[in-house]
Amino acid sequence: MLSNSLIELDRAHLVHPVASYRGHEHMGVRVLASGAGAWVTDASGHRLVDGFAGLWCVNAGYGQDSIIEAATRQMRELPYATGYFGLGSESAIRLAAELAERSPGDLNHIYFTLGGSDAVDSTVRFIRYYYHAKGMPEKDQFISVEQGYHGSSTVGAGLTALPVFHAGFGLPFDWQHKIPSHYVYRNPVGSEDQAIIAASVAALRQKVEAIGQERVAAFYVEPIQGSGGVLVPPPGWMKAMREVCTELDILFVADEVITGFGRTGPLFACTDEDIVPDFITTAKGLTSGYVPMGAVFMSDKVYNTIADGAGAAAVGHGYTYSAHPVSAAVGLEVLRLYENGLLDNGRKVGALLMKGLRALADHPLVGDVRGRGMLAAIELVTDKARKTPLPAAADPARRIFDRAWNNGLVVRAFGNGILGYAPPLCCTPDDIEAIIERTRLTLNQTLEDPDVRTAMA
Ligand SMILES: Cc1ncc(COP(=O)(O)O)c(C=O)c1O
Incomplete structure (x- = not known):
């Protein structure tokens, strides 16, 4: 009875993510x-x-009772604190510090979001600001990988390379470029690791040359492409791509929204290959899905350039729920469990x-x-x-x-x-x-x- 009425209410009122609306109405919710x-x-x-x-x-x-208790405790004590106006909360500050301590290399600065899409979206804003601060605003072209998924925001969905996120939305934008995926099982160069790595390196170099190196801002990649079909690159692939980006002065963004927090073994899949990106985006496992939260990890280099570029002016990027204390309390407890x-x-x-x-x-x-x-x-x-x-x-x-x-x-x-x-x-x-x-x-x-x-x- 309850279930039947929920099906009707859902059909009438709840818009589901990435669904055929008519198909879903027909099938009904589970x-x-x-x-x-x-x-x-x-x-x-x-x-x-x-x-x-x-x-x-x-x-x-x-x-997991301890996660529920951590959230309850935080809600009772302080359910919300803004990060605006120089304010903050203990749980968010501690989580940022704990994450920075565990992140690869100099990724010491954490900007909290509500999930993965707005984490990716935030990196686009930070990267544009970074190049403006460096006096290189013409570096405004972005490259990602076919079959890649980088969320569903207006901008991030154009870095995403899955057709359903583009059709009908006017995407991708003309500054969003793609190179072929490593897709080992169906790679035209065969399944040999070194051949696939060489092909991807060549594709990235060619793409940068075609756009003009002085125009390319950043390269986005998942350590394992999730929504594209769980496509695992050959060992050494990520490292080779990172090296090209370093050589060509292109920021390297590792989108670890799926791979972060133990999914592939360690807290960050980048450490599987000893890579230090300029940014890491995370969400999902950060709070284990108990409450919404994402995090952008920013390198010292990027953070300091933005900070010095802005000087006394505010860097105009923020969300009401950035660094939410309840999400942060959950994040701290989840980290302890990991x-x-x-x-x-x-x-x-x-x-x-x-x-x-x-x-x-x-x-x-x-x-x-x-x-x-x-x-x-x-x-x-x-x-x-x-x-x-x-x-x-x-x-x-x-x-x-x-x-x-x-x-x-x-x-x-x-x-x-x-x-x-x-x-x-x-x-x-x-x-x-x-x-x-x-x-x-x-x-x-x-x-x-x-x-x-x-x-x-
Ligand atoms: C690699 C990657 N980036 C970004 C996102 C977007 O995250 P969210 O759905 O939390 O907005 C996802 C979601 O699956 C993802 O897999």
Whole structure:
């Protein structure tokens, strides 16, 4: 009864992110009611193992009492404090300091946002301001990577390189450029690491030359491309791209909104390759999704140039909820949990996840298995030799998601037949086993899909 009325209210009033509005009205919402550990329960009592940690964000898992207590304590004491007018709160100041202490290199300055999109958007503003402060306002061209995702703000969605975020929105802007992705499984230069790195380095150099080096402001990249299909670059790829940017005097922005906070193992995936970017953007795992918060990490060099450039004038960038004390209190507690076992557990069960997914490689539909830590994907094909994607007629995003859901598994089902995994770092080995077994069942059911069978015939 309750669930039915919620479906009607949702249909009438709630606009969902990245959804076909008409399609959603037709399907109706699935209401999630509760969560514990790596499991969620819907309004009808159906229990599912959450192989996607909400939206790659609930890294600590559901129902962590100490996070709830930290938020409650902060709400009771001081639910809000502005950062404007020279004011601040203890939790936000402490979180900034703790993050700066753990961040790579000289990324010592933290600007808090509400999530990932406004973190990316903020970097664009900071970068433009930085070059104005340096007396180089003509450096206003931005480069990112095809299949990349950098959020859904008006500006960030143009750095994003997924067509659905552009169509109908007048994007990308003419100052937003792209180079091809490393996409190892489908790279035209083959799958050899060094060839892929060389091709990407050459593509970046060519793009910079075509635009004019004196015009290029920054290069944006995810350590692992998440929303593009969990595309893992070859080892050394990020470092090679960072080196090109240093050589060509282009700011390097690592978008760690997904990869940050233990997703690939360490707190920051950049440390996997010993990279110090000029900016890191984070969100999601920063508060484990319990409350909204993102963070821009800014290097000493950038911060000091902006500060000196502005002098006594205000740098006109700010949000009412920047450095929100409740979000910061949650961030501090989540950080404590990461360092008191969650990161270690994530590394341990991440190895089990990869082992389990690799064991599915001989399934007739599995063309590729890839990932690092607790971030992984399998890519389905109807012909392994030709790497033929699942046909659109098989509606992979909808049907595979539905099958997995009915099997008690939440997984990210991409439109082109890629299944994405980002389970909570608190998973037990049994939780991972449940994810793998339910995936196997889902694959077997997909093999029986008449549209898939037709494509395979
Ligand atoms: C790499 C990356 N950047 C930015 C964003 C945008 O973050 P948000 O959805 O919190 O605005 C996301 C979200 O998935 C992301 O994956």
